[in-house]
Amino acid sequence: MSVLVIAEHDNAALRGPTLNTVTAAKAIGGEVAVLVAGSGCRAVAEAAARVAGVGKVLLADAPPYANGLAEPLALLIAARAPAFSHVLAPATTFGKNVLPRAAALLDLAQVSDISAVVSPDTFVRPIYAGNALATVRSNDPIKLITVRTSAFDPAPAEGGAGAIEEVPAAADPALATFSGQNLSKSERPELTSARIVISGGRGMQSGDNFKLLEPIADRLGAAIGASRAAVDAGFVPNDYQVGQTGKIVAPDLYIAVGISGAIQHLAGMKDSKVIVAINKDEEAPIFQVADYGLVMDLFEALPRLKEELEKAR
C-alpha cells in the first residue's frame, strides 16, 4: 500500500490542512508520499519532506500549477495516481475542486470528506449535514479520498526526512486563467486550525458589532467565525462561515454568540470539545449542544466577558 497526499500550499509554505491529511494517510497505512505541484515552490517541497511520516515528496514545479487551477493539476494527479493505492486531498475548497476532476479522468469514484478510516477500503463520512454517519467501502482499484481535516490531528511539521523527487509537468490544457484573488487578511489564527473559535450570528445585528468579538478573540488567541445567517445578512464575508456549506471546525473551545443553532450551523461545529452558547433566547436550539449556556443579551454579555477575561489573566 502507498498513499499520495496532494499538498495544499501557496508556493511559499505548506498550508495546515495538508498536515491533517498526512495523518489520515498514516491511518490507512503504507508509505506516504506528498505531491507538491506549484510554481517556484521548492521551499514547500522541502517543508513537506520534513513532515513526520512522509517518505517521499514529488515536486512538479511549472507555471500552470502556480495558482492551484483544477484543470492542469487534475491531469498531473491522474498521471501520478496509478503508482499508488490511495490518493488523498484535504476537503478544503482546494481539494474539493481538484480531486473529483482527477477521479473522473481516471474513471474512479471518490469518497468525499471522510471523518474516520476503518480499513484501507472502508471509511466513515458524514452525510445530511452530519445528521448521519455512513460507513462506505470503495470497490475501485485506487481510492481517491478527500479528508475532513477537523477529524484528524495535524501531523508534526518536523521530524521527517523524505526524499524529494522532481517529476515532469503534465500537459497544460489552458482552459482557465487565474485573474486575481481577494483574500481576507487577519492577524488571527485560521478558522479551521484555531484552538478557540468565537462566532457571531444574526443576533449580532450588524457587521460593526462584530468588533465586540475582537478584543475577546485577541485575548484568547481565537479565530472569528459566523453563522450563515450572519453571512447572508452581509455582516461579514463568506469565508467566516461555519456550517454545512462553510467551514467545518472542531476547536477545543467554540463560543457561539447570538447564534440560534440551525442544523446547518451545528453541522460545522458540533465536534468542538467544549461549546459555549450566549443567547438571550432561552429556547434557542444551540443550548441543546452547549456545555455551558449563558442566557443573556449579548450586548450585555460581551463587554462583561472582556472584563472577566482581563481579570482572569
Add this chain to the structure above:
Amino acid sequence: MKILVPVKRVVDFNVKVRVKADHTGVETANVKMSMNPFDEIAVEEAVRLKEQGAASEIVAVSIGVAQCQETIRTALAMGADRGILIETRVETQPLAVAKLLKALVERESPGLVILGKQAIDDDCNQTGQMLAALLGWAQGTFISKAKIGDGKAEVVREVDGGLESLVLKMPAVLTADLRLNEPRYASLPNIMKAKKKPIETLTPEALGVDVTPRIATLKVEEPPKRKAGGKVAGVAELVDKLKNEAKVI
C-alpha cells in the same frame, strides 16, 4: 446559447432526517422532498442569463425515480424551457451522474452547464467537477459571480481564504455557491404554464451509460449525541468554569 441545468430531488432542507432502524440509510418514505437548494440557485442563474439575452434555451435535467418529474416541474416553473428525466431506480453516484450528463451534453450541445456545488443529502460535492473532466471543459466551482462574455466566462469563486477570480474558456461547467443569487419563487401562472412544458424521459441504458454504484454503503448510523450541559448564572461563573472546570482558557 443553450444552458443545461441538472436538478436533484432531495429530502427538503427543513426536514430533520432520521436514520432507518435497520441502518441501511435515512428514512425517505413520507418525507417532504424538494429541489436541492444549490440547484435552485443554478436554475435561477440560468434564467437570469436568459433574461439578459445571454442564453436562448434552458434545459432542466433530473436523474432518478419517476417523482423527479416534480423537481423538473419546479425548474420549469422558475423559467426553464423543457425538461429531461433520466429514469432509474439505481442509486446514482456522482461519477455515474457525470457520465449521464456527458451523454446529454453530447446530444444537446449546450454552451454552459450550471449545477449546484453539492447536494445536501450525500454532501459529495463532485458531480460538476467530474462532468467538466469528462467533457474536457473548464470548471468554475463554488461561484458567487458569473459574467458570460464572448467565448469566455469570468467567474468569482468562494475559496477558504476569501474570493478568487478566474477567466474560463467556453463551453464551461459552473457550480453555484450560496451567494450567486437568491432564487425566485415561482408564480402561480408560471406553475400552471410549467405543466404544459415538455418533459422527455430517457434511461441510462438508452444513453449507453453503466450506472452501477462503485461505492457500497455498509451502514448508516446516528452521530453520537452531544449532551446539553448546564446553564451558568453569569459571565463570572462562565469564565471560572472555562478556566477551572473545562480548562480550555
